Amino acid sequence: MRGAVVAVGDELLLGDIVNGNAAWLGAQLAAVGCPVVHSSMVGDTVDRIVVALRRALEDADVVVLTGGLGPTVDDLTREAVAVVADAPLERQPALEASLRERFAAYGYRDLPDAVMQQADVPRGATVLDNPVGSAPGLRVELGAKLVYAMPGPPHELAGVMQAVLPELAARSGSVVVTRTLHCGGLGESAVAELVQAAIEVPDHVALAYLAGGAVVRVRLTTAAPTVEQADEVLRPLVEAAATALQDAVFGRDDDSLPGVVVEALRAAGATVAVAESLTAGLVGGTLTEVPGSSAVFRGGVQVYATDLKATLAGVPEQVLAEHGAVSPQTAEALAVGVRERLGATYGLGLTGVAGPDVQEGHPPGTLHLAVAGPHGVQARSVRLPGDRQRVRLLAVNAGLDLLRRVLSAESP
Amino acid sequence: MRGAVVAVGDELLLGDIVNGNAAWLGAQLAAVGCPVVHSSMVGDTVDRIVVALRRALEDADVVVLTGGLGPTVDDLTREAVAVVADAPLERQPALEASLRERFAAYGYRDLPDAVMQQADVPRGATVLDNPVGSAPGLRVELGAKLVYAMPGPPHELAGVMQAVLPELAARSGSVVVTRTLHCGGLGESAVAELVQAAIEVPDHVALAYLAGGAVVRVRLTTAAPTVEQADEVLRPLVEAAATALQDAVFGRDDDSLPGVVVEALRAAGATVAVAESLTAGLVGGTLTEVPGSSAVFRGGVQVYATDLKATLAGVPEQVLAEHGAVSPQTAEALAVGVRERLGATYGLGLTGVAGPDVQEGHPPGTLHLAVAGPHGVQARSVRLPGDRQRVRLLAVNAGLDLLRRVLSAESP
Numbered sequence: 001m002r003g004a005v006v007a008v009g010d011e012l013l014l015g016d017i018v019n020g021n022a023a024w025l026g027a028q029l030a031a032v033g034c035p036v037v038h039s040s041m042v043g044d045t046v047d048r049i050v051v052a053l054r055r056a057l058e059d060a061d062v063v064v065l066t067g068g069l070g071p072t073v074d075d076l077t078r079e080a081v082a083v084v085a086d087a088p089l090e091r092q093p094a095l096e097a098s099l100r101e102r103f104a105a106y107g108y109r110d111l112p113d114a115v116m117q118q119a120d121v122p123r124g125a126t127v128l129d130n131p132v133g134s135a136p137g138l139r140v141e142l143g144a145k146l147v148y149a150m151p152g153p154p155h156e157l158a159g160v161m162q163a164v165l166p167e168l169a170a171r172s173g174s175v176v177v178t179r180t181l182h183c184g185g186l187g188e189s190a191v192a193e194l195v196q197a198a199i200e201v202p203d204h205v206a207l208a209y210l211a212g213g214a215v216v217r218v219r220l221t222t223a224a225p226t227v228e229q230a231d232e233v234l235r236p237l238v239e240a241a242a243t244a245l246q247d248a249v250f251g252r253d254d255d256s257l258p259g260v261v262v263e264a265l266r267a268a269g270a271t272v273a274v275a276e277s278l279t280a281g282l283v284g285g286t287l288t289e290v291p292g293s294s295a296v297f298r299g300g301v302q303v304y305a306t307d308l309k310a311t312l313a314g315v316p317e318q319v320l321a322e323h324g325a326v327s328p329q330t331a332e333a334l335a336v337g338v339r340e341r342l343g344a345t346y347g348l349g350l351t352g353v354a355g356p357d358v359q360e361g362h363p364p365g366t367l368h369l370a371v372a373g374p375h376g377v378q379a380r381s382v383r384l385p386g387d388r389q390r391v392r393l394l395a396v397n398a399g400l401d402l403l404r405r406v407l408s409a410e411s412p
Numbered sequence: 413m414r415g416a417v418v419a420v421g422d423e424l425l426l427g428d429i430v431n432g433n434a435a436w437l438g439a440q441l442a443a444v445g446c447p448v449v450h451s452s453m454v455g456d457t458v459d460r461i462v463v464a465l466r467r468a469l470e471d472a473d474v475v476v477l478t479g480g481l482g483p484t485v486d487d488l489t490r491e492a493v494a495v496v497a498d499a500p501l502e503r504q505p506a507l508e509a510s511l512r513e514r515f516a517a518y519g520y521r522d523l524p525d526a527v528m529q530q531a532d533v534p535r536g537a538t539v540l541d542n543p544v545g546s547a548p549g550l551r552v553e554l555g556a557k558l559v560y561a562m563p564g565p566p567h568e569l570a571g572v573m574q575a576v577l578p579e580l581a582a583r584s585g586s587v588v589v590t591r592t593l594h595c596g597g598l599g600e601s602a603v604a605e606l607v608q609a610a611i612e613v614p615d616h617v618a619l620a621y622l623a624g625g626a627v628v629r630v631r632l633t634t635a636a637p638t639v640e641q642a643d644e645v646l647r648p649l650v651e652a653a654a655t656a657l658q659d660a661v662f663g664r665d666d667d668s669l670p671g672v673v674v675e676a677l678r679a680a681g682a683t684v685a686v687a688e689s690l691t692a693g694l695v696g697g698t699l700t701e702v703p704g705s706s707a708v709f710r711g712g713v714q715v716y717a718t719d720l721k722a723t724l725a726g727v728p729e730q731v732l733a734e735h736g737a738v739s740p741q742t743a744e745a746l747a748v749g750v751r752e753r754l755g756a757t758y759g760l761g762l763t764g765v766a767g768p769d770v771q772e773g774h775p776p777g778t779l780h781l782a783v784a785g786p787h788g789v790q791a792r793s794v795r796l797p798g799d800r801q802r803v804r805l806l807a808v809n810a811g812l813d814l815l816r817r818v819l820s821a822e823s824p
Binding site for chain 1: 421430452600601
């Protein structure tokens with residue numbers, strides 16, 4: 001069963017927002033055995049949505065549209081679906097009444113007429129409840145194919161899809177399974193070379209590499225009637241690749257660098273505190289994306305202004321005077337100081353230059369970091385590429401990776 | 413002149429990464445008068461890339477492909493472009509030599525053969541230098557149409573496009589201009605109703621609404637020979653809409669909420685410090701995305717563990733004992749405490765429950781925030797929707813918005 005995604009909205013074509021829905025749907029549809037083979041974005045005109053939907057139906061058995069179901073004049077997906085289905089739009093009284101009720105509960109009484117278009121349904125279509133927002137989804141059967149029109153806002157899309165995914169899983173009779181190795185510290189070509197020397201990939205398995213943020217992912221994908229049967233094919237390939245990659249592998253599948261770090265801390269019964277200069281809180285924000293991080297993350301200090309490195313994190317004034325705010329010595333003092341002041345097993349300190357300006361003679365991309373723990377201090381200095389935002393994101397990864405390596409060495 | 417984007421890569425269809433390149437290209441191409449009318453993603457097979465490219469050429473005059481130019485077996489864009497161009501791939505010796513030189517400089521000597529495929533060029537195509545990575549871009553003329561094959565990594569794409577955008581601007585003879593109003597505190601329907609009552613939009617102007625993260629954007633777009641001529645049409649419409657929306661408008665065009673806050677602080681000659689609990693550093697990380705924020709952001713404390721609210725931020729033990737870590741009183745004490753301890757004009761304190769677990773009897777989404785300044789303390793409590801990550805992001809916006817409103821009231 002082949003899937004397609006059509007995301008509707010001028011804002012997507014103009015680049016005002018990124019097409020996160022296509023990524024989310026791609027993963028969800030693959031998991032229920034309906035991998036996406038066609039994914040497009042189209043603007044807010046009926047003619048173009050019609051063309052996009054027809055092309056998607058050429059390539060796929062199930063098409064999911066998102067966007068264009070709202071209450072304003074540029075919401076045209078219902079109309080386009082009606083054209084392709086060759087069915088008139090009919091206003092459903094029950095739906096209209098429940099919309100009025102819903103808005104009345106929020107205090108809206110004089111509703112613009114356009115809002116009621118959310119009660120229009122192509123004849124023969126099924127209405128899918130939207131537990132989160134006002135626009136219901138639609139399900140239309142076109143011969144042997146299925147078309148779903150879903151809301152655009154990501155949390156509403158997820159809400160309406162809850163009812164759709166089980167139907168698709170039952171229908172597809174197969175699942176698509178992906179197994180991933182996450183690697184740090186090697187470039188994409190080097191990873192590819194090691195992997196290709198280690199494994200031979202059969203035709204029905206897809207091998208791909210994703211590189212980003214100083215992490216390279218090796219991804220093996222296949223389809224089978226069950227997850228177990230898919231893994232019988234994938235497991236030997238994954239293990240052989242992992243053996244070839246050795247220490248570079250820091251995680252698998254849904255692991256993330258922060259997740260791996262939180263789990264390593266938890267397993268060691270340890271806590272961490274952070275002293276962040278250029279990252280200004282992004283390391284703490286990233287670690288706490290992981291549910292359960294409160295068991296291992298004490299907190300931290302955002303020592304953006306230089307004086308706060310001394311007053312908040314305990315860096316000796318002498319160190320700042322002799323070596324400056326951006327130095328390996330200051331990074332070590334930050335790690336030692338925040339570990340002590342916040343009462344954590346480990347302290348992570350980062351100082352550097354995000355750019356675009358040079359700071360105290362140090363160029364953008366300069367990064368000094370240190371981890372202080374029960375067995376002493378590990379320090380590292382690197383030069384990071386890219387603009388301000390990229391340097392800061394790479395700095396977060398560098399900090400988490402150093403912490404991971406220290407934990408790995410000290411608590412095997 | 414109509415533009416199209418084709419992003420190549422299985423990882424896009426599987427949802428492993430989000431299609432950020434399409435958003436970036438959409439904005440860039442619109443700005444040079446080549447707005448995107450067709451945008452699709454396609455997997456790593458030659459046949460499918462060929463179909464996608466041909467469809468794009470049906471809809472547009474300029475097609476930009478991204479991805480699939482790398483050094484591994486699943487990089488197939490060159491081959492697909494050669495098929496559509498009906499031109500053989502030829503290995504260019506000068507390009508091969510410069511690739512070997514580049515890799516030798518990094519210490520790679522025994523290169524896999526696949527890497528040299530980056531020196532293959534369809535006969536008749538122009539090679540575009542990649543200042544950032546190893547894979548050059550390609551430019552192919554197909555009759556009156558243009559096809560560009562660009563690298564996938566965003567920073568490489570941006571690097572190679574530097575040379576392409578001026579050519580497109582010269583060729584298009586028109587620019588597409590978008591003017592945006594950013595609104596907070598009103599729902600999308602309410603914004604749309606106010607705007608539509610205030611303005612009548614001519615045919616050649618597109619009006620659209622984007623809602624996300626508790627911000628609604630009103631966007632007016634038109635094409636004209638020059639930016640000035642476009643603004644002659646747009647300006648009266650923007651002003652009329654802004655008048656109708658009043659206080660809800662917090663910024664325009666490229667303004668962002670953190671940018672508006674940093675500028676308001678700068679104009680007032682003021683600084684801010686943050687005490688973050690559930691957001692764990694995301695507020696600081698967000699404020700410091702803004703270049704020049706070091707003039708106004710002192711730093712902060714990430715008081716994730718409850719005891720740190722007292723020791724780091726100065727919340728009186730009695731307040732914590734009487735009202736708990738998640739309370740309006742604690743939010744106010746955080747704001748007052750961090751303002752004093754970090755020596756800032758304003759202190760922003762946030763405490764709440766990100767979820768998924770209930771905390772001290774408070775449900776996920778609970779948020780108490782406060783801003784302490786020279787004129788006293790402003791506090792606010794809200795209930796935020798969504799999952800853990802959404803609650804934290806909405807909390808960051810709520811904190812920045814409260815700070816904005818306080819600054820607006822105190823420094824007009």
